[in-house]
Amino acid sequence: MTTREMGVDPRELDDDDLFREMRHLHETRNETLLHGSDDALEHHTTRTRELEEEYLKRYPERDIDPGRLRSGARMR
Structure with missing residues (x-):
């Protein structure tokens, strides 16, 4: 792992470290x-x-809570 001014490059972190x-x-x-x-x-x-962009690259199909969508908010 290399250290940059902003810390370790997120691409070099394993999932546990990224989280x-x-x-x-x-x-x-x-x-x-x-x-x-x-x-x-x-x-x-x-x-x-940086970290959130790396997370989204790794998990583009992440679980989306329907309650967090506009339609879900209207149902409440």
Whole structure:
């Protein structure tokens, strides 16, 4: 694995590490938004996008919760 300025290239992470990295970023998002510097927020946003794009490449047919669709929201 190589280390870049933004961390390990998401393509080099195995699934467990990718999920762990995404969980951590989602856990720290609010704190970064509220109290991080502009640079920290930009870094956080960029890293989140990188990891989520890799997830979507690996799982293009991921399970979609019907309740999360517009039609599902109207049914509620």
